[in-house]
Amino acid sequence: MSWIRLLLLCLLLSAQARAETIRFAPLPLVDEKTLRAEYLPLLDYLGKQTGDTYRWTFLPKYPAMLQAMQDGQVDLAILGPLPYIKLTERAKYFEPLVQFREKDGRADYDCVLVAFGADRTLKLKDIMGKRIGLTQAESTCGYFAVASMLKTAGRAPGKDGNRYEYAGNHTKAALGVAQGRYDIAGLKRSQAEKYLGLNLHIIAESGPYPAFALVANTRTLPEARRAAIRQALLTVDDATRASWGEAIRFGAVAARDAGYSAARARVDALGGIPEAPGK
């Protein structure tokens, strides 16, 4: 496999030969300050490895972020499976470079439903009159995952006597339950686990979805650079990763579009996702 290494080295050197500014956008799971603390060390590492300069771009709304990527205003972004699927439905010039492992080492993750205190025993079929907090419409753990979970109990968001609203991100959805504004909320497991100390409990979990991926715009980011970035992330040492945020701290695996086939099928099976409650 020495020729492969040689090829990668050439690609890496080629990428380093022409330093450029790469526009990076994180997925707005939480507030920007937290995201910066988590991702800026990663960008610092990539900058040193590839010789490029990374420019931070934050778009708090999923639709705006996807539109910016489609318009070529973002070169590199962290995307969950649903946003990636939605993006590739619009345009084919996006490529997942790597997927970040979860804390348990898996390259996939679960979405969960959380409830507060005594509601820990709440069954999905008993959600009549409950208030459900969702992240965003385009979020994997938002309407999509929650609807999938409720579907297993023959229920659906906004129906069967429950009502839902989009909180904006995972933090707000979780804190909404802790503060008493929602009875249950859907969010990523790793995010939910942060708030278990606030007396939140997981009452349901979805099946695995492909882990968050670093997605590149192939129109604005040449293959050599994409390869350099992928290689840098796949070969990062543990000590370096230790200072990164929890969402990206546990390593990465190479990603392929084919890995999203099952998720695409589930999206197709669910049908449309309402942009807002009642739509």
Place this chain on the structure above:
Amino acid sequence: MFRVERKSIAWVLLVAIVLGALVYGTYRRQTEQRLAISQAQTQAAYGAIISGYAEFADVTQGWLVGDRRAYALIRDLLGDVPEARGQLYRYLYPFFETLRTKHVRQIQFIGRDGRSRLRMHAPELFGDNLFAIRPLIKAAIEHGRPMSGFENGRVFHGFRYVYPVVDGDAVIGAMEVSLSFSAIRQLLTAGMPENTAVRFFLRRDDLLRTLDMGQDRAGMLALFHSMYATATVHPGFVTEDLEHPLYGEQAEPVPASVQQIEAALGRDAAAAAGMDRGAAFARHTCLDWRTCYLVNFMPVRDRSGAAVAYIVTQSPDASQIGRVTLLGGAYLFGVLVLSALLVTGMNWLRSREQMRVISQYVGKGIYVVDRDGVISYANPAAAALLGFKVDELLGRKAHDLLHAESNGQSVPAADCPILQVALHGDTHQSGSELFRCKDGSTLPVEVTASPIRELGQITGVVTLFSDIRERLAAEARLRQSDAAFNQAAEGVLITDARNRIVAINHAFTQLTGYSEADVLGKNPRMLSSGQQTPEYYQQMWTEIERYGHWQGEVYNRRKNGSVYPEWLSIAAIKDAEGSVTSYVAVFNDISDIKDKEARLGFHGAPRHPHRAAEPILVRRSSRPRPGRIGAQQPPRCCPVHGSRPVQAGQRQPGTRCRRPVADRYRRAHRHVPAAGGYPGPTGWRRIRHPDRTSE
């Protein structure tokens, strides 16, 4: 330029500089006063906010401890009851939301071990030990009493109010109420003059020390580099990027004027030095002469007293334009007044100097008296004419000292026309006054006395006088000459250089019949009888040009048309350069001589009056002789006193005769051609003067 003028300019410049220094000093003093007032206002507002929030924190703590449910949950939380965190968070959340509207950043509960149990603003973060970076918490728990002050934090920085939480007598932990700088900034801005900007600078090294610890240190440092910008004011300080999206709805652009002021302060070494010392100070910073700001630097100190941050307020100096305009206007006005005084003074000095020089060297005596007639100024000429020294004249009454009658007595003051000038303001001129000299003699003088007016009031009299002794002598001589001229027996005619008659005497009128009005301005050719040839006159003018005089016999015509012979002497009068200024002709009617000669048998000379072809030139002398007209006159008797005409050859008592006319005539005839006799008809008219080709 006079030395006194140079001195005046130097003084005016000095005064202008001193005035400028005074105006600038006033401006600086006013600025310092405004800075002091602004500084006091800012510190008062800041102090009020901090103390107000201290009371607010006290009330909050009191409520939390006083609320039985809340206190129970807090005790459970600090006692590590598993569900207490979520329950307390849910219970306090509405209260916390209310506090947030009052600019409270966070409420935090810390266990006795220093580990955070619950952050209301970030409840997912707990378990980290704060003792290392939060001395106030440690002190409050250790000492069991409230602590307050500014402290950096890993997430946010602010003003902390830490209270120990006690259960019975035991301190079981601490509770903290924090006020963010954003709150201070907003409240301070609201309490300051309009358009005041409030900025917050954190000491870089202190903040980095806080962030550079813990598992997420890399992220925090990366966050630091992305969220904080080096303060333009001082590189040792950083400022939060207020435009950063992290601030969400609180994000606000930094006005361009604020950036400009901070750039200006960055060049202000005094500001940097003040921040290095951690001092409270104020600066007056201007973007241009109109746009200035009162900038107050208030150090924010931690518990140890070290300045770990600065609150900087920038208030527009609303009075800048007014002060600069007023003071600048005052300065310009002062300079203009000085300049005007300088110009006026210099003009006065020049005039005074010119007058001094004029009066110094003018031949006339000048003295000035005040309204009382006391001499206040006299020029050297006055002193010299009167035989005094200048100092001897000053302070004396001019009239009593100088003005005299012809008999040497003083002129009565009431009759003194010079004194009247001071009373009536009319200029007095007199050509015959007498001034008394120091030696008692009198000096005839010509006097002009003019009033001196200042603001319309007569303040004195300036008197100019000149010695007229020479003039009087000249006038006497002139009168004598005039008498001689008019009482002479010979006709006299004087022309100017262009041969126009300018004067005649009485004898001329008697001999020719022409009055003065008939001949003035006319050419003497009007007298010509036409009996002399042009060559005759040409010869005459040639001699006059050569020798300066000529004499001979010519026939002229009287006004009544009769022709008569005359013995004519013409002399050219020349100036110092030798140019002819006039001609004087003196003649005698020699008809009687001619008649006598005829009776005596002189027939050799032609008598035909119209014989022009043979001019007769009778000449006594052609040698140039300086001098007197009388020397060139034909022989005659010269009456000393006016008397009847004397016949040739006669000699009467009281007269003197230089030479018998007949003798001289005969002698003259010896030189004329044999065919000559009386000259033929001739006249001035046909004479062509060498330089007068038109005549």
